[in-house]
Amino acid sequence: MVERYRQTYTITAILSALSVPRSTYYRWLDEGAKSALTEVEEAIIALCKITKYRFGHRKIKKLLKERYKLNRHRNTVQSIMQRHNLQCRIKPKRKWKSQGESVIIAPNILQRNFVASASNQKWVTDITYIQYGSSTMYLSTIMDLFNNEIVAYKMYDNQKTSLIIDTLKDALELRGNPEGVIIHSDRGSVYTSYAYQDLFKKNHLVSSMLRRGNCWDNAVIESFHSNIKSEEFQYVKSNSLHNSHVVEKVNTYICYYNEERILEKLGYLTPKEFGAQAA
Template sequence: MAANRNTVQKIMQKYNLQCRIKPKRKWRSQGESIIIAPDLLKRDFTASAPNKKWVTDITYIQYGSTTKYLSTIMDLFNNEIVAYKLYDHQQTPLVIDTLMEALEHRSSPDGVIIHSDQGSVYTSYAYQDFVKKNDLISSMSRRGNCWDNAVIESFHSNLKSEEFQYVKFNSLGNHEVTERIRDYLNYYNEERIQEKLGYLTPMKYGVKAA
């Protein structure tokens, strides 16, 4: 029996249900330079205006014929997904390209805190140099503490539980996975209401606050 997305969402929230997510694998090339930034958010996932605090992360998408890696950036003002990239690797260009898209979408704002975990792509010199050159401020979770970036982690969990709940790993074509990710992100920004936003969608909340 088919069920409305919002109905399923409310039931899952009521009973604190989430899908089981495979733990991330961390890797770093031997001898690679790393830059660790302090945790500036300190689990304060609120923002008084757009482009004050962004959070970002990468998650595995294992429902296509090959594993894909989804990088997203969320604005904590209205929890809008500002930018995303879906690549077949999790190397530094993935996160730089995602950040570049966010900057283009938001007309290159200055002084935004961009918060991530301490994954190798975020601590890399290339990524940190890109952050600095674009007048952004890097912030990072404490090592091994997923709660320091809980909002974006929760978003990725919801994406998988809501969009791929009954899909077996590696059972779809990669093109279908790409379409499902795109459709879900549009739904999330434009249709999925959130209690934090006064039961508005991220887009409607952003327009109302403008």
């Protein structure tokens, strides 16, 4: 009865009407009701399991309403998730390391404006290392800021210029060779190389680079790389997998990210869904 009427009345008022002491009620919750899950609890546990415990209470609240037609306050959802130890893993803060001298420096055109009104206006790119295989691998990705979709990615056993050039060529081919795209990166030696910048000129692209020592200027793609490590590899020890398995897991996660992972920025739609609606 408390669960049924708590959306309308306070727990104190309900218990007073039933002449049940608060201490008795909460003792019953702790002892007698541990094995009896409510409909909401069962739904939340199922959603957390389906999403591999990657979502926080806000996204779970949204899915709870969409898939189970159960509308609960986010504090209620958070409380249930905490009670059953279903909290998503917090990403560790990234420490910025200054890079060496550059060859070609582009201005910071993006200026932390991570919003685009259409696809192929603004792309962000970066490289991150993946240390879960038998040897270190390097993942290069390009993201469209319109819907945060990963446009293209490559993973090699080195971080030479060919890694980012091949990633950019794939992105251009997949998007029909658009011109005038602002592509934002850091000042790493591969991005400031003559070969990479020459590709910009040939394809009529606009290069933008973050300020030295300021990782927040490329926060969106940095966040994605943090997500793939904390979500897909959260229970994997370093150098514990075969490289082919690492590649498979990266492919699986990026497919999941584009097609299944809902984003608050997109109104709780996936990147693909948001892009399809805009089209």
